[in-house]
Amino acid sequence: MHLTLRQLTLFEAVARHLSYTRAAEELHLSQPAVSMQVRQLEDAAGLPLLERMGKQLFLTDAGKEMYAHARRIARELETLDEAMASLKGVRRGHLRLSVATTAKSFATRILAAFSRRYEGITYSLDVTNRKMLLEQLAHNEADLAIMGQPPEGAGLVSQPFMENPLVVIAAPDHPLVGEAAPIPLERVAEEVFVVRERDSGTRMAMERFFAEHGLQLKTGIETTSNTTIKHAVEAGLGLGVVSLHTLRLELMAGTVEVLEVEGFPIIRHWHLVQRADKRLPPIAQAFASFLTSPEGLELGHSHLPREEDLGGAAPSD
Numbered sequence: 001m002h003l004t005l006r007q008l009t010l011f012e013a014v015a016r017h018l019s020y021t022r023a024a025e026e027l028h029l030s031q032p033a034v035s036m037q038v039r040q041l042e043d044a045a046g047l048p049l050l051e052r053m054g055k056q057l058f059l060t061d062a063g064k065e066m067y068a069h070a071r072r073i074a075r076e077l078e079t080l081d082e083a084m085a086s087l088k089g090v091r092r093g094h095l096r097l098s099v100a101t102t103a104k105s106f107a108t109r110i111l112a113a114f115s116r117r118y119e120g121i122t123y124s125l126d127v128t129n130r131k132m133l134l135e136q137l138a139h140n141e142a143d144l145a146i147m148g149q150p151p152e153g154a155g156l157v158s159q160p161f162m163e164n165p166l167v168v169i170a171a172p173d174h175p176l177v178g179e180a181a182p183i184p185l186e187r188v189a190e191e192v193f194v195v196r197e198r199d200s201g202t203r204m205a206m207e208r209f210f211a212e213h214g215l216q217l218k219t220g221i222e223t224t225s226n227t228t229i230k231h232a233v234e235a236g237l238g239l240g241v242v243s244l245h246t247l248r249l250e251l252m253a254g255t256v257e258v259l260e261v262e263g264f265p266i267i268r269h270w271h272l273v274q275r276a277d278k279r280l281p282p283i284a285q286a287f288a289s290f291l292t293s294p295e296g297l298e299l300g301h302s303h304l305p306r307e308e309d310l311g312g313a314a315p316s317d
């Protein structure tokens with residue numbers, strides 16, 4: 001079969017998006033240029049790879065086979081690119097960082113400080129939940145991820161670098177505010193909780209915590225956003241469990257209160273995670289060193305609420 005790497009790369013993007021338009025956008029090419037290359041690949045294969053039914057594009061059986069090979073080849077090409085970049089040093093390149101929704105506030109700060117040191121580098125910062133982060137790492141779509149502890153056996157290496165305390169929040173006029181501390185967990189479990197989506201690390205940690213104490217969580221509104229949890233709690237729709245890293249402004253403004261609940265804060269840790277089989281490009285190595293340096297950690301901690309805003313609920317080290 002006579003085909004070119006370019007045809008395969010373009011086909012991989014079309015098959016991934018199932019759209020010529022989105023593939024063309026991603027590759028900064030015109031749509032006719034992309035479809036022409038894919039047609040040439042179909043000619044080389046001697047079989048149709050894509051078929052259109054109505055408005056929807058589908059992969060044929062041959063297309064699925066070609067896509068599996070094209071993905072592997074695309075990954076190899078990225079590894080080759082990274083190996084060459086690493087021989088050139090950190091003067092140019094692109095850092096693909098993906099972070100958990102809950103980590104975005106401090107991660108943005110750290111990335112901003114880091115990027116001032118390395119002009120000539122471009123950055124992408126993707127913000128998503130735990131499950132999607134694991135998928136991105138599995139598909140080599142991120143160099144590094146900042147997230148809770150990844151599962152064992154997923155081909156990943158991780159380094160804990162900072163605490164992530166999860167606390168219970170309530171509206172200032174909630175009956176539990178002002179209750180003698182520590183408030184028994186059984187009492188809190190009688191309340192409805194506004195929760196994150198099932199694929200969130202925060203949600204998994206709180207469910208595990210209540211289950212370990214033999215308690216069933218009463219869940220109310222479910223949302224993908226920590227901000228919505230805080231607004232819903234403030235509006236009186238229930239209690240919430242959120243990371244202390246998301247609470248600085250609300251505690252300063254007094255829109256929600258941290259409850260001193262038995263067993264809380266749940267102390268999780270932020271991890272810097274990468275694929276075990278990946279040779280990091282030099283810019284990603286530089287970012288990993290910066291994040292775990294005293295300066296990086298200081299920036300991470302500077303996003304936590306101050307002691308005086310917390311009242312008595314400061315987590316112990």
Ligand code: PGA
Nearest residue numbers: 100102130148200201202
């Ligand atoms: P999130 O947090 O997925 O709830 O945003 C990440 C984590 O704690 O693992």
